[in-house]
Amino acid sequence: MAEKSIVDKAKKIFENFLLRQGSRKTPERFSVIDELYALPQDEHIDVEGLFLRMRNKGYSISRATIYNTLDLLVECGLAVKHQFKDKVALYEQALTYKHHDHHVCNQCRKIREFSDERINLIKEAMGEEFSSAITSHSLVLYGDCQIPDCKNLKLV
Template sequence: MADQALIQKAKKIFENYLLKQGSRKTPERFSVIDELYALPEDEHIDVEGLFLKMRNKGYTISRATIYNTLDLLVDSGLAVKHQFKDKVALYEQALTYKHHDHHVCNQCRKIREFSDPKINEIKEAMGREFQSYITSHSLVLYGDCKVLNCENLPTHS
């Protein structure tokens, strides 16, 4: 069940962002927020997946509108965009975002999120070494699936 208070907060932030940018507030743009924030917090979705999900729910929206809206959501801090290896861009909601890193299986393509305090220690040590305040980082680990009978592995016929 989607957190309606969270969705309303995201819409208010987006509305203020659009006003500052001088951009139009269209129902289609706000419907993208509805659908992105209805996903589980740890789910990543691409434009095509979001397009199909919205079409199946009866929305009349183009892929271009979804692309453009997601770009605006990233710029406004309401979405995070990830580009994993050979995958298309994936998006996740950012309002409740807690920094995490990712593991991507080379075979089954499953994306898993993880956090490890040792990574922050390394980030702080590198900041000291380079005399820099590290503001962000991205870590993606790629591995091969060893899960027996993994339901995500592609079948070869």
């Protein structure tokens, strides 16, 4: 869960973004920030999960509002959107985002984050080889679950 000052900072950034865009500042949009930033920092959530979470807490909000707000949060740098293999889009908070890569289990669908300095060495080498200033990358590794009695395992 993000601390209050992080959430306040995110709301201020979003407010300024909406003003520059000429968009409305609605309570529903800001409630999406509250709920996204209430998640553990390494958690990823889809629109349906966020919708159910918010409905269970008594928010009156539509899926369309959540979709649109998440798009705006991605645009202004407050959320990161990921599209893993056959999964729906997943989002995570971005204000305190430190670049990381992902491992997705083919069996249980659990997403694990990792960082490895060797990837930056590869990125630099490829930048030199292609005469390119590499500014970002995305790496997702897929594998089969080897965790005994995995609670996330979905039997087919």
